[in-house]
Amino acid sequence: MVKRRKVSNPLALAVLVYLMAEPMHTYELGRRLQEHGKDRNIKYNRGSLYMVVEQLGRAGFVAERETVRDTQRPERTIYGITEAGRAELYDWMHELVAVPQEEYPHFGVALSLLAVLAPAQAAELLGRRLAALREQAEEARGVLRQAVEDDVPWVFLVEERYRLTLVDAEIRFVTDLVESLRDPAYERTWQRMKENMT
Template sequence: MAIKILILGLLENNPSHPYEMKQRLQQHGWDQIFSLTDGNLYHATRQLRKHEYIQAVKNEKNNKRPSRTIYQITAAGFEHLQKSILEVFQQRRDEAKALYPALLYIHLVPIEPVKQAIQTWIEELEMVERQHNKLKGSIPELIADHYISHHQFQKNWLGRVQQVLEEGKL
């Protein structure tokens, strides 16, 4: 899902060929954060085209090189992009490969459902934290400390995301 969010987000304002998308990701340094290969980029592009989330707008022929297909996002693709971004927060996908692309394009989604999903996520983390504080003596201390610290970090960071959304500083 993550690479598809990236592709759809990149195409939202700028129809492109997959190689151009890869170059833009590299220019921003995003290739250091996201697992990106020519193979997964072209595969995801084919999948998005198959589902009609993107469409070819033209083929460019460049001297001795093979023709390049320029793609743009469709209305269905934009809807899918919004849905996919919201699902990251609703499904509490905290791994970087899912969360970071969603954050890059969060400004394309109606904010209220995202804020509600984040608030629900924070409340769930608080509940888990309370439950595990009770278990502190029954599980090894280092494991308990790590687990609780991780949840506290997530909760605080999600609170920061909420704040940025509230302030409209996307």
């Protein structure tokens, strides 16, 4: 069963993981997330990162450790994970890894309503999607190749491998769907549906 969490933004989970490694200020957190490619899986910006750190602080999962003053830079607050934050991190990770959750991707919504588009139009739009998906797959393969060359341990690449698996599966699905849309039998069925709607 999925638990209701005090802070449920996936960015919060990443922040807890990074703060478990070592205390740091929010700017450094953002730099490391980007440097490690987490921005490919977790949507955030500088403002949302600061907001999540604040929410984690209010929940008691992170706490201020010290404030650093440097003549070159503005004052920076160093945050660290608390014992409650460590417990939340592990509980949340156990849930995410073990319990499948229903997700509602936008493409699923479009597919559920695809019959509103003329078959030729739907096939053309899906062709554009295929081109974008192939670019994404090639980009992911490039990231994986570079990581192997850089001797990055496989566990730090697992989300990229997962992403590539999903993209490859979607490419196969969309390719089959385009073929189905081009079937003359579907064109006739779609025409009858359209006539019944008007």
